[in-house]
């Protein structure tokens with residue numbers, strides 16, 4: 120996923136945006152005292168016109184923008200307790216449909232998938248990806264289709280993911296040695312480096328460990344996802360965008376990020392072209408070792424042109440930035456939440472360790488990928504962590520391309536759609552004791568038949584439908600392998616404080632991460 124949650128994002132996290140919202144709120148209150156506090160049409164009951172979905176009251180100009188706050192996923196869930204499973208909000212001029220109900224999500228991502236498969240045009244991704252040259256924010260159409268197809272074929276298919284086995288095991292071994300050396304572990308950082316390096320090997324054929332640009336790549340990922348998480352008022356109130364963008368320094372920061380990102384990616388591509396040429400000279404054209412960049416640089420331009428798709432150097436940069444951005448943070452954040460839940464639940468940690476020892480036997484150096492198949496509790500643990508903590512708490516937004524209706528409500532063309540995956544994962548109508556971490560629910564409980572791609576639309580960490588995440592197999596394989604090895608080889612405890620003190624609160628953003636880094640102490644299980 121790009122990456123992290125949606126760019127309606129951490130409204131009001133950013134101080135200038137906060138001031139602006141305050142000013143707009145005051146302006147709106149003044150206006151509303153002149154024009155009345157306007158309640159949106161809840162249900163217009165005429166026989167010819169279907170009603171719009173229920174809406175909370177809104178202010179003129181800003182609509183409901185001021186209400187989202189720093190945890191929009193939580194706010195929207197509480198709002199839906201009053202307005203139901205299908206609500207229509209207004210963010211500035213933009214109507215926004217919000218839901219977390221599986222039956223409505225089925226309607227959006229399956230039954231009417233073709234109408235809801237577009238992404239809205241938003242300032243930050245438009246600028247960063249040079250107007251939809253990536254996949255995650257590309258408008259629905261031929262370009263998106265061809266790029267997604269190429270990415271699955273050359274990077275993310277089951278066969279390709281299988282071929283990175285050696286890379287995963289090698290990077291993991293390196294991480295385990297590092298843990299053994301230090302014993303006091305910044306798990307957050309370690310998981311970031313592991314995800315980044317495995318993705319780098321699949322995309323560029325090289326680990327950043329052997330390169331000087333590992334830190335630069337981390338900075339690029341960090342900067343671009345922070346920028347994606349920033350709130351740009353012009354997306355919702357266009358006439359205010361330019362002024363506020365300049366006054367708050369947003370335009371400058373965005374320009375700088377794009378310049379740095381372009382320069383960095385151009386360097387990577389240039390160096391890769393040199394290596395490809397050298398390999399060719401040396402007669403090493405073995406396609407089995409082909410990385411994603413090799414494939415992108417040799418895509419059949421003629422075939423793409425015939426389909427009306429322009430694939431140029433902007434596309435290459437945008438697509439690889441998408442892979443680093445969409446892949447690294449959600450994968451490492453998922454590992455971190457999984458580890459944090461296991462630390463908070465020692466009984467689950469013990470049960471998992473017992474399962475692994477039963478499958479692998481004691482005293483082995485590490486776990487091989489083939490052995491994961493027999494670890495059903497491990498799989499349940501990962502699903503349970505992602506149920507409670509989907510990195511994209513609100514899935515990347517979609518936009519409706521023509522008027523339609525859902526459950527008897529009229530939904531106008533252009534409406535933005537937000538699926539609150541975090542709320543679905545904690546819905547008491549779906550899950551028993553939804554706030555509890557209980558992996559057993561996936562083994563012998565109410566969720567025995569639920570998985571990430573099941574058609575009940577209850578477990579939405581990877582989204583659903585045509586725009587769903589193509590990186591699921593890639594990341595779940597890495598998450599399971601990393602967690603299994605860490606739990607098998609080491610015993611873990613908190614570096615400071617007691618389990619009850621651990622801060623499990625989150626910071627909402629493109630990817631909703633744990634507020635505090637997880638610092639742990641490792642000791643070897645088998646001496």
Ligand code: HEM
Nearest residue numbers: 120255445446449450511580581582583586587588590594
């Ligand atoms: C635990 C890890 C991951 C999570 C939780 C995650 C989650 C998501 C989500 C929720 C979406 C939006 C789906 C929708 O709109 O229905 C998405 C889209 C996407 N993800 Fe992932 N993702 C992960 C890993 C990856 C990886 C490893 C890659 C690639 C290396 C990747 C590439 C993408 C791309 C390209 C899209 C855009 C798909 C489209 O718009 O058609 N993701 N991801």
